[in-house]
Amino acid sequence: MNENTKSVNRTSAEQRSLLPSRVGQKIQKHWRLIVITIPFVWLLLFFLLPFFIVAKISVAELKIASPPFSNMFEWTDSGIVTVRIVFDNFIYIMTDNLYFDTYLNSVKIAAVSTFVCLLFGYPIAYGIVRSGPLAKPIFLFLVILPFWTSFLLRVYAWMGLLSDQGTINSILIALGIIDEPIQMLYTEFAVYIGIVYTYMPFMILPLYANLEKLDGSLNEAAADLGSRPTNTFFKVTLPLTMPGVIAGSLLVFIPATGEYVIPDLLGGGNVQMIGRVLYNEFSRNTDWPVASAVALTMLFLLVLPIIVFQYYQGKSTGGK
């Protein structure tokens, strides 16, 4: 390469950098706009807008038509638009005990399951963290593996275990502990088992991540200052892993409350949970206005408090 071309290139490069700045700024502005707009518009259209429609339907009346609800706006003959809003659906679900009891029952089942997950998940997560460099990834792999397999089939596995001729009853009878099979499938107990089984990894993984980051010298420092292991656990380890406990609990509690598949498959018709009631209201009774009202109520009673909680949680613990 000779001197001439070099200097030519050099000036061209310099001129490029001396270009009026407007062009560059425009590209950058457009760039931001494009990147933000695509997912933003998608979410507005397919996430936010549906809720407004649900809200609209929840204040409509049931009609035998397709779709089965009345219009909010109606054009009368004289050309006047009338707005029809009825709160009957909300009044109905507030007064009918079915909905309130079902909601309470869902929260109870979810809360108990969450606690059981925590009770067993914490020591498992802690045990994995404390494992040697070889065992640790294997254990982690074994915890994650069920998470990637079909949720539906994991629930199905328990149908085989819990049914009257199922594995557990067969073993118990063979051992002579019982004569008649105990009914386990289609009970609340089965629902608990199902929820704990399918949601346990969601509890273990955040706890593991939290425990893994914990500085090991803290435990040594506590021991050095004369604290026994149990005391150290409750005074040092547990308080420091509260973020993991909260994250794991939310990850179990929220979906468990709205669970549809598990109460349907393992609870049969005997266990009422809000997600199942909503689904049935919708698909069997085709009462869309009531289903919408249930959905909105659930949203306000379950999801909003959690979002608000997480927002403040994030504010108090988050940095910038």
Added chain:
Amino acid sequence: MIEKSNVDHTTWHTDDKTKPLVQIKGLTKKFGDVIAVDNVDLDIYQGELFCLLGGSGCGKSTLLRMLAGFEDPEAGTIHIDGMDMSNVPAYERPTNMMFQSYALFPHMTVEKNIAFGLQQDVMPKDEIADRVHDILKLVELEGYKKRRPQQLSGGQRQRVALARSLVKEPKLLLLDEPLAALDKKLRKQTQFELANIQEQVGVTFIVVTHDQEEAMTLSSRMAVMDAGRFKQIGTPTEIYEFPESRFVADFIGSANIFEGRVSEDGSDHVLVSTNVGEVYINHGQSVAENKQIWVGLRPEKIHLSITSPKNTGPNQIMGQVEDIGYLGETSIYKVRLQNGQIVDVTAPNQRRPMSRTHSITWEDTVFLSWEPESVMLLTS
């Protein structure tokens, strides 16, 4: 390429000495309520190696990032080579930056890292290869071009980062704590290498550092920054020998500071009366009489002796040795004056401390004296 730059280097010096390469006017940057850079003015000239020195959070890095185009100022302007940078994005500025963590692309080899900047301009492949080769020669890493950054030592990574930012021949090279990640010994050696390379390529450098020794060794001119403002701008000697404020005197090196009032302001001298006696200064500034002022004395500029000086007069005090710290090449003496103030004095250890015949020891009464030209006059 390098020879060519050298030619430019000399012409720049002769032609453009009067017109600054970088002009910063009224530059301000806030992060929320915190003012990071507070209405700053600065001119930097072609070929300078300018250091921004300050503690963490003083705004030096923010100032550098505004020059590079990563932060937008709230107010004020930056001109580089006469061109307003206000709306110029980072990728179109005639500056390049060497990052504190080096920011080498871990998924690219040394060669590709260095070529990356050149590829963004339209440039023939063989010319890119030539330039990469030349710059690798300059930083003495010719054998390493196929390595990935993870396969290099800290010092080598530092040189790759330098090469990558220099290869585009920027008008202005910004270096953010360029040596902070190196260990102490390597850092000292690299300081001189960096200054040499700057001299060879003639590019104007702005270096941000928190290490005063680094700033003193490297820079042709430096600015001491605190709380978003410049406390003083000058050559390293000016800043060390003639600090204007207690902050600068104390920040660069160490200083014993006495409060006082100007009792006499002559044409060639100033007399300051302090609570430990009269201080006579025979240089520079003239100060209004009776004004509150501070005088500073560097520990190494104070002469320590057991015997009383022959004449009485200004620039001497008596005290008692309270503590001695042995630092190897020097010792530091903590001397308590009659008013209780402690003064630090350093003295070279020309003899071994075991030969105690002439040495000063704990509880000794000592006399401190200094030359009138070595006193620092601090107005704030």
Added chain:
Amino acid sequence: MHGRRSRFLTVMITLGLAFFYIPMILLVIYSFNYSKLVPVWGGWSTRWYEVLFASEEVWSAVSLSLKIALVNATFATIFGLLAALSMVRFGQFRGRTLFGGMLMAPLVMPEVITGLSLLVLFITLRQVFGWPENRGFATITIAHITFSMAYVAVTVQARLTGMGQSLEEAASDLGAKPFKVLTAITIPRLMPALVSGWLLAFTLSLDDLVIASFVTGPGATTLPILIFSRIRLGLRPDINALATIIILVVAVCIAIAALIMFRQQKRDLLDQQLAKQVK
């Protein structure tokens, strides 16, 4: 943190893993049962695999589910990446709080609500614009993208935040324009997160029953819908066979992923040694 593991913790891990795996192992064993009644052992056989493979219904459900999962994972990854970039790299913009809220909400939203709301959206859209005429592949895919992009965004956000901005700044400083910075620096650096985000979106889609049940139409039966309709009526040995195949495929995929990660770690170790050798 590692080191001593008390006996109690060892017992808990053992119990936990037994709890996880015994049901699945039994599921696999019974898939080889000759008997039509799942819990009653009738000798070893592969007849239910034959039944499964012969079923036209199963094949079409598998192919529909795979198609949806592939399209979903790809779009969810792209949108999730864009969303994560908007949240982490672009500072403040109008509607950022709303955007962040909408992005994260699907993570805590009960499936029944998401499903219901999307169905009424599709019905309203059809009333107003005449689209979508039939519900099926398109509507399920749209629904899946909407909730799985949140999972991708979370994964990518964590990685983006963790890796800091200096590499992108360095590229920009060297003259790379925003799109070039994205393709040359950001995407390669994010590759692990993008791959795991893609896999996550793929799995979520393959696994989803509730939302798909809401937004599907006649004739479009995904694999979970098919499985659900069969097991609601009780145990079926062909479903055991299907479960066994799914578990096998997942185990192989995860083992490959683990192997890749292991090799990466080994490479990092070698790099470190190389860096130490040189002066």
